[in-house]
Each structure stands twice: as C-alpha cells, then as structure tokens.
Amino acid sequence: MKSFSKREADRRTFLEQVRESKENGYLLSSKKIGSGAFSKVYLGYATQEKMMQNYKLASDLRSKRHSMVAIKIISTAEAPAEYTKKFLPREIYSLNVTYKHLNIQLYEMYRNSKRTYLVLELASRGDLLEHINATSDRRELPGLEEEEARRLFRQIVSAVAHCHNVGIVHRDLKCENILLDERGFIKLTDFGFANRYSLKNSLMSTFCGSVAYTAPEILMSKKYNGELADLWSLGVILYAMVTGKLPFKERQPHKMIHVIKQGCFPRLECQNLIEGLLQLKPAARLGLQQVATHRWMLPATSAIFHRVMSSMGVHPECSSVGQEKSQAAQGAEKPVGPGRRGSRCSASSRFHSGDSRFPPGGLGSCLAQLPPSPESLRAPAAGRREPESHKQGLEGAPPP
Numbered sequence: 001m002k003s004f005s006k007r008e009a010d011r012r013t014f015l016e017q018v019r020e021s022k023e024n025g026y027l028l029s030s031k032k033i034g035s036g037a038f039s040k041v042y043l044g045y046a047t048q049e050k051m052m053q054n055y056k057l058a059s060d061l062r063s064k065r066h067s068m069v070a071i072k073i074i075s076t077a078e079a080p081a082e083y084t085k086k087f088l089p090r091e092i093y094s095l096n097v098t099y100k101h102l103n104i105q106l107y108e109m110y111r112n113s114k115r116t117y118l119v120l121e122l123a124s125r126g127d128l129l130e131h132i133n134a135t136s137d138r139r140e141l142p143g144l145e146e147e148e149a150r151r152l153f154r155q156i157v158s159a160v161a162h163c164h165n166v167g168i169v170h171r172d173l174k175c176e177n178i179l180l181d182e183r184g185f186i187k188l189t190d191f192g193f194a195n196r197y198s199l200k201n202s203l204m205s206t207f208c209g210s211v212a213y214t215a216p217e218i219l220m221s222k223k224y225n226g227e228l229a230d231l232w233s234l235g236v237i238l239y240a241m242v243t244g245k246l247p248f249k250e251r252q253p254h255k256m257i258h259v260i261k262q263g264c265f266p267r268l269e270c271q272n273l274i275e276g277l278l279q280l281k282p283a284a285r286l287g288l289q290q291v292a293t294h295r296w297m298l299p300a301t302s303a304i305f306h307r308v309m310s311s312m313g314v315h316p317e318c319s320s321v322g323q324e325k326s327q328a329a330q331g332a333e334k335p336v337g338p339g340r341r342g343s344r345c346s347a348s349s350r351f352h353s354g355d356s357r358f359p360p361g362g363l364g365s366c367l368a369q370l371p372p373s374p375e376s377l378r379a380p381a382a383g384r385r386e387p388e389s390h391k392q393g394l395e396g397a398p399p400p
C-alpha cells in the first residue's frame, strides 16, 4: 500500500499535470488508460479554443464527433537519458512521419523541464491482446473468428507497409501495441523502438521488441534487417489471432531459439501464410506485398478457392506463392515450426501476454553476448513496461 506521503506527492504531481495541460488547451481527466515504463496515459479532452488553433486535431476530432484524446505523459526528469535523448525523439519522429493511415496520430506535443506530453488520437477499445482474450471467452473457443482475423490482419499489414514505405521499421510489433478505435479499426502504436532506415538493405543491431514476437536473427544477436524482423512479428501476431495463443512461449531469449526450432503447431487455415512469415531465414520470409495478396487475405476468392479445392479433395493450403518463395529461398532446408507439415500439438486454450519481454536477468545475460554496436541498448527490465494490472488476469507467461 502507498504511504500517505507518496499519495500526497502523486496528488500534487497530478494537479501540476492538470494545470500544465489546461495551459496548453487540454482538460486532463483522472481516468488512466494505460502506462508504460516512464509514461502514464490519461483520457483528456481538447478545449474549443484548442480546436480552433489546431487544424490537424480539429479535423480529425470533428470526423469522430467527440473531443477525446489520449494524453501520454512522460516523466523525462525520471527517465534515463538514453530514453529521453534517443528513444523518445525516435517515437515522436516516427509518429510524425507515419501520420494518418492506420497508425495512432500525434496531434501535438508540449513539454517542460520535468515532462513531455504527447497528445494522441484515442483508441478507445483497448488492445488486440485484450480483444483476442475477450472474444475467446465469449466464443468459448480460442482465437478470433477467421473472417475477423483476416479483416484485422489486412489492416495491420497495411499499417506496417505504410511505415516501411516511409522508411520506418517498428521493431516492437505485438498484440499489445495494436490498439482498436471506437469503429473497430486497428491503430498501430508504441513507436518507442521504431527506427528510420535509409538503405533498403541496411542492417541493425539493437535488440528490440518482446521475446515472444522477436525474430530469431535478433535473438541470435545477429545484425538484422528491420523490415524482415517486422515480418516475423506479423507471423506471430497472425498465429495469435487465429489460435488465441502465442506460437513460441519462452521468456529467455537464448532459450527461445531452441523453442522456435522445436515448434509444433496445429493445422490452420492460414498455416501457409504463417509459414511464409515464420521462416528462420529472414530472406525466405514473404514480403509485405506477397502477404497482402496471399489468397487467405482475399476473402471472396479464397472462399471460392477453398471450396473448389476441397471439393476436389485437395487441401487448399497445399501450394502457394509463399511456399514457392520460401522453398526457393531456403533450398532444401526444412521450414521451422509451423512449416513442419503434419506435426500437431494439442493447444492450450488461452493466450499468454507477450509481456514476457526482457525479464530481469533474461535479457541481461543475452545482452552481454551482443557485439558492441553504435546503438547502445535500451535498459533491460527497467526500460520496459510492467504488465498492466488488467492484463495480469491473463494466463501468465510460462515460468522462466
């Protein structure tokens, strides 16, 4: 329990934040809608005066017919310098260049010596992880209905393609960073690890993201291509959407590689697409264009195709663009995990939170093995968000 003095300090801080927001044209409510490692996110309202000054904000909120925003308050005075000097500017830059489309919009920013305030578009329906779990409970079946998974995944692919097209790799794609707005559209958020790249094939070395969603080349401390690493995470997200579970469950990055290689999965309708993304060799992964045009992504044609193939007694997933590319790219090497046709596992019915990233000690030991790189690493446990209390109700991540 918090001591009286701590509660009093929190109350004073909050009142300061209310005042600072008001001076900048926003009414800060006491409703906290989320928190990160160095931030708290509150529901706020844009004042009429603000709407008159800020065209971007006004045109968006008018179309939504409300004045609500999400105000992310970052305690820059308390955050490590690396975060405020490197990751926060990257997040702001990424939000600005990916403006519009299916990403969270940054309407405005104000700051002082203690804090930075990001006024963001509000995504009022929570995140994809919560949505998958709530839907699984309602249906009494793990995962989303296939049609819904397809609709959402197409939006996610489109959002990621938009980022890549403007030279941004997200590097922390996971269900918790995909929010849903009031109309049920996805909103990609948390660009704290995002980075820009200018050369198509330039390689990065920073260990980013959550272990459960992290591409094997990053887990193996190799230099990696950010776009291809995002593709791996997309494969994990799609798997999570259709099965209600994570494909690979392991907290320790170095053990995760072993788990990935051992992967064994139930047969899925979109298995071939997942296979195309979860390829151990980055170059063997499907490109975003191939993902977007994969037959599973095209509802009408895929339905007809599936019906015709089934009526001919052929499993519809037995051939595809992805498989051709993957096999061509990897020669005789057998696919990892989902690619092991015929291998089946029984599935547990609940989705684990992906927040098993960077457990205390886990990443630390792994980081020690990383080669020195121009980009130093974000602090392990301290630099990452604790799971929200509402997420702790989910089946926990597996024991270390």
Ligand SMILES: Nc1ncnc2c1ncn2[C@@H]1O[C@H](COP(=O)(O)OP(=O)(O)OP(=O)(O)O)[C@@H](O)[C@H]1O
Pocket (backbone or CB within 6 Å): 033, 034, 035, 036, 037, 038, 039, 041, 070, 072, 104, 120, 121, 122, 123, 124, 127, 176, 179, 189, 190, 191, 192, 383, 384, 385, 386
């Ligand atoms: N625009 C938004 N609309 C609604 N909720 C939001 C919004 N932005 C953030 N949140 C909520 O606040 C939480 C924390 O936000 P965010 O992930 O941006 O913080 P962070 O400091 O980058 O976190 P992390 O430590 O995971 O990097 C999110 O998981 C989400 O639940």
